Amino acid sequence: MSAAMTAAEFSSPWTLAHRAERMNPSILREILKVTDRPGILSMAGGLPSPESFPVEAMRAACERVLRDTPREALQYAASEGFAPLREWVAAHLAAQGMAVGADQVLITTGSQQGLDLVAKVLVDPGAPVAVETPTYLGALQAFAPMEPIFASVASDADGPLPEAVAALAHDAPGTRFLYVLPNFQNPSGRLMPEARREALVAAAQRAGVPLVEDNPYGDLWFDTAPPRPLAARWPEGTIYLGSFSKVLAPGLRLGYLVAPRALYPKLLQAKQAADLHTPGFNQRVVHEVIRDGFLDTHVPKIRTMYRRQRDALCEALREHLPAGSEWQPPSGGMFCWIRLPEGCDAVALLPQAVEQGIAFVPGAAFYARQPDARTVRLSFVTLTPDEIRTAVATLGALLRRHLTEDAPTPTP
Amino acid sequence: MSAAMTAAEFSSPWTLAHRAERMNPSILREILKVTDRPGILSMAGGLPSPESFPVEAMRAACERVLRDTPREALQYAASEGFAPLREWVAAHLAAQGMAVGADQVLITTGSQQGLDLVAKVLVDPGAPVAVETPTYLGALQAFAPMEPIFASVASDADGPLPEAVAALAHDAPGTRFLYVLPNFQNPSGRLMPEARREALVAAAQRAGVPLVEDNPYGDLWFDTAPPRPLAARWPEGTIYLGSFSKVLAPGLRLGYLVAPRALYPKLLQAKQAADLHTPGFNQRVVHEVIRDGFLDTHVPKIRTMYRRQRDALCEALREHLPAGSEWQPPSGGMFCWIRLPEGCDAVALLPQAVEQGIAFVPGAAFYARQPDARTVRLSFVTLTPDEIRTAVATLGALLRRHLTEDAPTPTP
Known part of the structure; x- marks a missing residue:
């Protein structure tokens, strides 16, 4: 879309700067509009836990x-x-x-x-x-x-x-x-x-x-x-x-x-x-x-809280993710990165996940050039350990079903 | 100063964007560093009156x-x-x-x-x-x-x-x-x-x-x-x-x-x-x-306060400014704009003004192209009416002295 075309669409006196072509709606925010619905167990957000606010x-x-x-x-x-x-x-x-x-x-x-x-x-x-x-x-x-x-x-x-x-x-x-x-x-x-x-x-x-x-x-x-x-x-x-x-x-x-x-x-x-x-x-x-020195006592509380959530996530991932999934336990922060088994496309899976009541962010959003369609970002800091277990179990079931359906039917 | 020269000055890996050449220290902020000293009756700032903060x-x-x-x-x-x-x-x-x-x-x-x-x-x-x-x-x-x-x-x-x-x-x-x-x-x-x-x-x-x-x-x-x-x-x-x-x-x-x-x-x-x-x-x-509806009662109080300061300013300007000065009473806001008599250069006068204990902003800072060296911006909202009268009397005396000294000596 060129600036001139855009100006024409406006049928107006405005002309956009060339750089405005490089401004686009945040893919992430568009995803969050879909995923941030009541009742969804969302691991999609990038928000810190409000429990941590002093x-x-x-x-x-x-x-x-x-x-x-x-x-x-x-x-x-x-x-x-x-x-x-x-x-x-x-x-x-x-x-x-x-x-x-x-x-x-x-x-x-x-x-x-x-x-x-x-x-x-x-x-x-x-x-x-x-x-x-x-x-x-x-x-x-x-x-x-x-x-x-x-x-x-x-x-x-x-x-x-x-x-x-x-x-x-x-x-x-x-x-x-x-x-x-x-x-x-x-x-x-x-x-x-x-x-x-x-x-x-x-x-x-x-x-x-x-x-x-x-x-x-x-x-x-x-x-x-x-x-x-x-x-x-x-x-x-x-x-x-x-x-x-x-x-x-x-x-x-x-x-x-x-x-x-x-x-x-x-x-x-x-x-x-x-x-x-x-x-x-x-x-x-x-x-x-x-x-x-407030942070000397406050930050350790956040670490303890997030560590517990990280532990729940990793335990659940070990239990529920299908073979062929790749991930490492995060040693800090708010996010866990997963590479799904071959044959999975995170963008294609997201609507089914939302239908099942869970949400994640497809990793493709985070690549400057060629995205890896199998990657997924999970945030573990805004759900409780129990919610995390439920969400990951749902994700695991979804992936297994997808991989089974997708598997080539044995020819007779 | 070209971006390349600047990079060389750094003797560093950084290269500045071309647009950085168009970024410059705010002239106004440089002026305010000089004028915002204790004891100075400053009409230079662009600040609202802190009396107005709710x-x-x-x-x-x-x-x-x-x-x-x-x-x-x-x-x-x-x-x-x-x-x-x-x-x-x-x-x-x-x-x-x-x-x-x-x-x-x-x-x-x-x-x-x-x-x-x-x-x-x-x-x-x-x-x-x-x-x-x-x-x-x-x-x-x-x-x-x-x-x-x-x-x-x-x-x-x-x-x-x-x-x-x-x-x-x-x-x-x-x-x-x-x-x-x-x-x-x-x-x-x-x-x-x-x-x-x-x-x-x-x-x-x-x-x-x-x-x-x-x-x-x-x-x-x-x-x-x-x-x-x-x-x-x-x-x-x-x-x-x-x-x-x-x-x-x-x-x-x-x-x-x-x-x-x-x-x-x-x-x-x-x-x-x-x-x-x-x-x-x-x-x-x-x-x-x-x-x-807080502003319905709050804003009229600011108007009343600023109007009183404006009145003090205009009265003092009428009394003290030398002939040839041009200005109009502002009907709102925080600023009064003055064009000094011929032969005055506001930038050149500022150091003398500061020496006398007052400050203003030379209008030259506010022109995109050719500045008018005779212009001055006065803020009237951060001094009391009494301080305004003192400051304008000082300004008037400075200008009169300058115009007298500057006047061509009559040849015998």
């Missing part, structure tokens, strides 16, 4: 902020963000091995906005941007309007293959960055181990491909904390994105990015132009909630 | 939202915005003569984000975008990264000249839109009267130039409400932007846009990519504040 701490923090600094909280504020919150972020990251100054921290309206700013500042139309296989759909949506050509880097259960990253220098020269989500990736749930991190960073440095590291789930580990961020290994070649959505609440839309000092001013200018600043009230309320 | 109503609303719907308020939410708030906006606009459906309302993270989305969806590099002379600096900053060529439409005290709009068809063919702020414009304070609105819309329709109408100040009228919006006159050819920043508080970052139905889906997709959605908590709190 409502009472939020209430008390709102009260204190509006009592102590109402005018500051409700007035226009600095585009960089609320200084004490920026300092908190820098200290929080230092504890994870990242030596960053508060002056490198830019508070964003959710980490989704960080992706938008990165794309605006770094992506020219036709320039290559490399992503994992599969990758986070929201990142593809944020980058696409700036009209990159996506390079989908071959990946295994540990993340992108270093040799595939090295090959970018030749296959996609001028790649603006590699977008990578090393901790409990959305959608695959995979964790990049220490050795892969080292090899990936070395390959990226040699190829001259900087990194955009997204870490919304890193705090949600079940057994051991993830290895040091990529940004700690290559600070001047990495933009790091963080979020309060999964450890506090997404409805606050509060995230941050950490940028090399040489890049920071341009990202800040893009931020000013985008929304002047992230709501100062939200920044102060969150800082008020977390300033005295 | 702190107690906010506190009660936060309490109710976190008591009644905490999980919904803190969870991810629809990109379109909170449905009851969208309905409130549609009803509010209907009262101003705009027949719009709630389905045309998109809640934005401040109306600044509305400008960003409009530019993303409608502006191609090199395409003309028309603006008033002078125009709102934040709009120039929002549009610039999408690399338009700005056409600065000749304007008088009533707004853009219809004949100059008509001329766009010839002088700037393919103009994507005319950005116009008809009510108490930032920076000029001017109100577009009924006759000019009619003539402007007719000229724009004939020229095939659609409108982006920005209305952050329309409710802040001092004597009579402004004429109907442009969007009411040409609904399918106008995107309308509104804001809660000036009638409630800017620190909530809550605005909205109203788009023709044919354009809405693309703006929504751009919104999803930009920050998923505007904080649901903020949307629910604001809806809770305003749902039962």
Whole structure:
């Protein structure tokens, strides 16, 4: 659909920008419209559990902020963000091995906005941007309007293959960055181990491909904390994105990015132009909630809750999935990634699943290039363990029936 | 500075997008760094009066939202915005003569984000975008990264000249839109009267130039409400932007846009990519504040307060400004626009003004093309009437001194 055709359809004075062709309805949101019906046991959503929201701490923090600094909280504020919150972020990251100054921290309206700013500042139309296989759909949506050509880097259960990253220098020269989500990736749930991190960073440095590291789930580990961020290994070649959505609440839309000092001013200018600043009230309320170590006790509670749900899921998957299914128990985060047996097409199966009262997201939505039709993303954090068992049993029965019906009838 | 040079300066793997050259530090924010010092009587800021913030109503609303719907308020939410708030906006606009459906309302993270989305969806590099002379600096900053060529439409005290709009068809063919702020414009304070609105819309329709109408100040009228919006006159050819920043508080970052139905889906997709959605908590709190007619009593209080400040300003300007100064009493909003006598350069005068303990914004910042060095923007809403009188007396003395010193010495 060309811009001119679209304008003609409007029979109006409007002409769409060329980049608007790259904006499309979120496939995921379209799926969720179908799956989010009452009575459906949905493993399709990407939402954190509302059980994890610290409502009472939020209430008390709102009260204190509006009592102590109402005018500051409700007035226009600095585009960089609320200084004490920026300092908190820098200290929080230092504890994870990242030596960053508060002056490198830019508070964003959710980490989704960080992706938008990165794309605006770094992506020219036709320039290559490399992503994992599969990758986070929201990142593809944020980058696409700036009209990159996506390079989908071959990946295994540990993340992108270093040799595939090295090959970018030749296959996609001028790649603006590699977008990578090393901790409990959305959608695959995979964790990049220490050795892969080292090899990936070395390959990226040699190829001259900087990194955009997204870490919304890193705090949600079940057994051991993830290895040091990529940004700690290559600070001047990495933009790091963080979020309060999964450890506090997404409805606050509060995230941050950490940028090399040489890049920071341009990202800040893009931020000013985008929304002047992230709501100062939200920044102060969150800082008020977390300033005295609240997350040290709160996050372990979320881990315990999600771990129990993960355990229920894995037990059920072991029991109910037909032979030929491939999956690994996630060691953190919110998602489990399954490759269905040969002959299964997740998109084709979804309507039958919804009919049976369950829902998942077909993995095809998460590929920048050639999708794998057999993949499925399951979220395990918004159903109870019992609901998870019921949902997976239903999924297993559906798959078995499908595989049996599909099996070639023995010729007499 | 080319992108390549910039990349070389970094001696790093990063390459900036071409559009990043169009991102620059806000001149205004640089000025405010100089002028926002303790002891300075500043008329430079663009901030609403913090006296106008409804702190107690906010506190009660936060309490109710976190008591009644905490999980919904803190969870991810629809990109379109909170449905009851969208309905409130549609009803509010209907009262101003705009027949719009709630389905045309998109809640934005401040109306600044509305400008960003409009530019993303409608502006191609090199395409003309028309603006008033002078125009709102934040709009120039929002549009610039999408690399338009700005056409600065000749304007008088009533707004853009219809004949100059008509001329766009010839002088700037393919103009994507005319950005116009008809009510108490930032920076000029001017109100577009009924006759000019009619003539402007007719000229724009004939020229095939659609409108982006920005209305952050329309409710802040001092004597009579402004004429109907442009969007009411040409609904399918106008995107309308509104804001809660000036009638409630800017620190909530809550605005909205109203788009023709044919354009809405693309703006929504751009919104999803930009920050998923505007904080649901903020949307629910604001809806809770305003749902039962709060603004009907609150906004008149702001009007009364600002009117008193406007009166003090105008009285002082009449008393203290030297002959040759040109200005008109603003009939609403937050700003007064002054053209200094010949021989004055507002940029050159600012450091002396700051030295004398006062501050203003040189009008040059607000021109897309050729600035008028004699212009000055004064904000009158953050100083008390007494402070305004002192500040204007100081300004008047400074100008008189400057004009006397500058006057040619009579030759003997």
